[in-house]
Amino acid sequence: MHRQDFEIRALDAPLGAEVLGLDLAQPLSAQDFARIHRAHLDHHVLVFRDQRITPAQQVAFSRRFGPLQIHVLHQFALAGHPEVLIVSNIVENGQPIGLGDAGHFWHSDLSYKEKPSLGSFLHAQELPAEGGDTLFANMHLAWDTLPAGLRDAVEDLRAEHTYLARYAELQARSPWRPNLSAEQIAQVKPVVHPVVRTHPETGRKALFVSEHFTTRIVGVPEDESRALLDALFAHSVLDAHVYRHAWREHDLVFWDNRSLMHLAAGTPDHLRRKLYRTTIEGDAPV
Ligand code: SIN
Numbered sequence: 663m664h665r666q667d668f669e670i671r672a673l674d675a676p677l678g679a680e681v682l683g684l685d686l687a688q689p690l691s692a693q694d695f696a697r698i699h700r701a702h703l704d705h706h707v708l709v710f711r712d713q714r715i716t717p718a719q720q721v722a723f724s725r726r727f728g729p730l731q732i733h734v735l736h737q738f739a740l741a742g743h744p745e746v747l748i749v750s751n752i753v754e755n756g757q758p759i760g761l762g763d764a765g766h767f768w769h770s771d772l773s774y775k776e777k778p779s780l781g782s783f784l785h786a787q788e789l790p791a792e793g794g795d796t797l798f799a800n801m802h803l804a805w806d807t808l809p810a811g812l813r814d815a816v817e818d819l820r821a822e823h824t825y826l827a828r829y830a831e832l833q834a835r836s837p838w839r840p841n842l843s844a845e846q847i848a849q850v851k852p853v854v855h856p857v858v859r860t861h862p863e864t865g866r867k868a869l870f871v872s873e874h875f876t877t878r879i880v881g882v883p884e885d886e887s888r889a890l891l892d893a894l895f896a897h898s899v900l901d902a903h904v905y906r907h908a909w910r911e912h913d914l915v916f917w918d919n920r921s922l923m924h925l926a927a928g929t930p931d932h933l934r935r936k937l938y939r940t941t942i943e944g945d946a947p948v
Pocket residue numbers: 749764765766794795796924925926927939
């Protein structure tokens with residue numbers, strides 16, 4: 663299989679790189695795949711420009727990094743592709759076609775599972791003329807720059823993550839959150855993970871708590887847990903740690919959920935936005 667001639671260019675930001683001149687609709691050689699894999703570990707977000715790939719091709723490329731996870735809101739899976747979650751604010755015939763408020767709070771995908779996500783792909787299908795950006799926070803930098811007192815206080819602690827933590831709050835403000843069935847609730851039992859995790863491939867430490875899914879630090883009084891989490895959240899999303907992605911047509915963005923949190927900045931209600939997400943299963947954090 664021939665190698666493609668493409669460039670990986672670091673962004674002028676605390677994380678991220680653009681991949682230019684690569685066509686993911688073509689078969690990818692083992693050498694090209696290895697180069698992308700390495701760049702993903704180094705930059706944490708890869709922006710593949712101008713990708714004209716089908717959902718099946720997105721699924722196949724995503725699978726090269728590991729097994730895919732099916733989102734608990736299976737109502738918003740793309741027809742014929744249970745691994746593809748539709749992220750969209752579009753309502754057709756009175757029904758939302760996708761999850762419109764995905765990413766409303768900072769989070770790492772599926773941190774509420776025993777095995778949270780390794781990384782996620784988001785492929786732009788329809789973009790608004792304004793708004794719709796996605797922000798990424800570098801949780802390695804957040805850990806590396808954490809004040810010493812706070813580092814010492816949290817280094818060996820564990821925290822609970824729950825999909826349902828803010829579900830009712832989201833349900834109250836948007837049309838995109840269906841009532842969950844008993845079977846869906848059973849899929850998202852609370853889990854406990856270390857507050858600071860070690861990346862399984864690079865060995866770098868990263869903060870692993872989020873305002874969306876982390877409810878409490880285990881084994882400390884509630885007021886202390888709240889104060890620690892608030893301090894960690896505030897530090898994590900300082901401008902110095904964040905890259906803001908302004909989407910371009912046919913962008914495919916691939917981020918590392920072990921290294922980052924992300925946030926959807928929001929889209930004006932009258933504008934349409936649709937993207938397809940695939941989510942790769944990772945390891946239990948240590
Ligand atoms: C997500 O959190 O997966 C969605 C992010 C976005 O829509 O920008």
